[in-house]
Amino acid sequence: MHLPSSFRNCVELDQAVDSLWNKSINVNTRNVYSTGYKCFIQFCGNHITGFNSRTFNMSKVSEDLLIYFVAHCQSVLKLKYSTIKLYLAGVRFHGVNFDNVNPLCDKFGHTYQRLQNVLNGVKKSESKPLRQKLPITFKILQEIVTCLQCGFFNHDYMDLTFQTACVLAFYGFLRCNEFTCRTVFDPDSNLCVSDINFVSECEVTVNLKATKTDIFRQGIIISLFKIEGVICPYKLLSQLMSVRLNLNAKQNDSFLVEETGKPLSRNYFISKLKTILIALGYSDKDYSGHSFRSGAATSASSQGIEDSMIQTLGRWKSDCFKRYIRTSKLDIKSALEKIK
Numbered sequence: 243m244h245l246p247s248s249f250r251n252c253v254e255l256d257q258a259v260d261s262l263w264n265k266s267i268n269v270n271t272r273n274v275y276s277t278g279y280k281c282f283i284q285f286c287g288n289h290i291t292g293f294n295s296r297t298f299n300m301s302k303v304s305e306d307l308l309i310y311f312v313a314h315c316q317s318v319l320k321l322k323y324s325t326i327k328l329y330l331a332g333v334r335f336h337g338v339n340f341d342n343v344n345p346l347c348d349k350f351g352h353t354y355q356r357l358q359n360v361l362n363g364v365k366k367s368e369s370k371p372l373r374q375k376l377p378i379t380f381k382i383l384q385e386i387v388t389c390l391q392c393g394f395f396n397h398d399y400m401d402l403t404f405q406t407a408c409v410l411a412f413y414g415f416l417r418c419n420e421f422t423c424r425t426v427f428d429p430d431s432n433l434c435v436s437d438i439n440f441v442s443e444c445e446v447t448v449n450l451k452a453t454k455t456d457i458f459r460q461g462i463i464i465s466l467f468k469i470e471g472v473i474c475p476y477k478l479l480s481q482l483m484s485v486r487l488n489l490n491a492k493q494n495d496s497f498l499v500e501e502t503g504k505p506l507s508r509n510y511f512i513s514k515l516k517t518i519l520i521a522l523g524y525s526d527k528d529y530s531g532h533s534f535r536s537g538a539a540t541s542a543s544s545q546g547i548e549d550s551m552i553q554t555l556g557r558w559k560s561d562c563f564k565r566y567i568r569t570s571k572l573d574i575k576s577a578l579e580k581i582k
Contacts, residue, residue: 263339268431268452270424278332281319285311300337303345305354308333312357316364323365376528377537379544383412385522387473394518399485400501404514406478407498407506410448411534413475414464415556418508418531420450421498427505429494435486436493438479444468446476453557462557 267275287293289310308330315321315329330346337345347353378386386408390401410421423432431452439447450462468476486497496505508531516526535556542552553560 267335269426269428270419273425274328275332275335278329279336281315281329282311282333285314300333300341300345301343303333303337305348305357308346308354308357309360312360312364316367323361323368326364327361375530375533375536377540378408378412378529378533379537380412380541382522382524382537383408383534384473386518389518389522394521395514397501402478402482402485403498403500403506404511404518406482407511408515408534409473409475409478410466411531412538413466414448415535415538416450417454417535418511420453422506422508422511422531423496424508427496432505433497434494435483435491435497438483438497440476440480440483444476446479448479464557 264272283295283298286298286307287295311333312326312330315326321329334344334346337343344351346357387405390405390408393401395401395404407421410416411418414421421433433448433450437449437451439449441447444467446466448464448466450464453462466475466479468474482497486495486499491497498506500506500510512531515531516529519529520526539552539556542555543549552558
């Protein structure tokens with residue numbers, strides 16, 4: 243911080259400023275930024291004679307240095323465009339925080355154009371198209387649930403946990419990181435026992451404390467209901483809650499846990515999901531943790547549910563949800579046959 247020399251230090255204010263700064267971004271973003279900055283410092287140490295990370299000031303960072311860092315990330319570290327952008331954001335975040343300077347801009351605040359051109363080159367060089375993931379539709383969800391009800395994991399608790407996780411992800415239109423944790427469980431952002439509330443005999447609410455579009459972490463509450471049929475989100479959540487409470491789970495403990503008792507991680511969930519899909523005869527490479535969200539949108543659309551309702555259910559702020567909806571070849575064929 244750059245304060246007047248006459249400013250009297252105040253420990254309480256220092257702590258308050260640090261706390262507010264840390265809360266400006268979530269834990270996962272902060273970890274990525276830290277990794278990116280460390281990578282940049284290591285790059286500087288390897289290529290700048292006499293470099294000292296302790297005395298290095300971000301105001302000394304030039305556009306050329308950033309360009310070479312981008313080239314290093316792409317050609318040596320084999321990083322993707324999206325990761326390189328995050329690493330640069332980490333460099334900027336550190337510069338703004340500690341040296342009160344944005345190293346990605348010139349002294350007039352203009353973004354470096356040559357750097358942007360090089361980044362565009364990185365983006366265009368990734369010519370291999372990303373394999374578009376398929377949606378886990380209601381039909382596939384039924385197969386997954388049936389498989390788990392038959393004891394796929396040969397472990398009653400895990401079979402129930404995965405049924406609940408999959409059904410919650412589908413009916414809640416959830417992103418994978420909204421019900422799993424990436425690395426370390428954080429009760430301030432990850433799904434806890436206290437976030438599941440049975441408000442009536444037919445309705446349960448789920449409190450999402452941290453979502454992609456909720457940048458100010460105000461929290462979003464979604465409602466799920468008791469419904470007829472083989473798959474009922476209310477019933478599964480109720481069953482799992484009873485099990486968790488019988489195991490003396492505390493309110494701030496993770497609601498979804500692995501058989502070891504660890505909070506359900508993203509990698510673990512996706513790994514087990516792919517194992518189930520393979521057993522059902524599907525290609526595991528075609529699906530991801532996001533397939534439940536796109537599958538819910540696709541299934542809703544196929545049932546004639548209005549776009550405005552799908553947008554509401556998925557908490558989309560625009561009509562971008564339409565890109566998640568996959569139209570089957572049979573539907574396309576049927577539509578073409580109607581053109582006369």
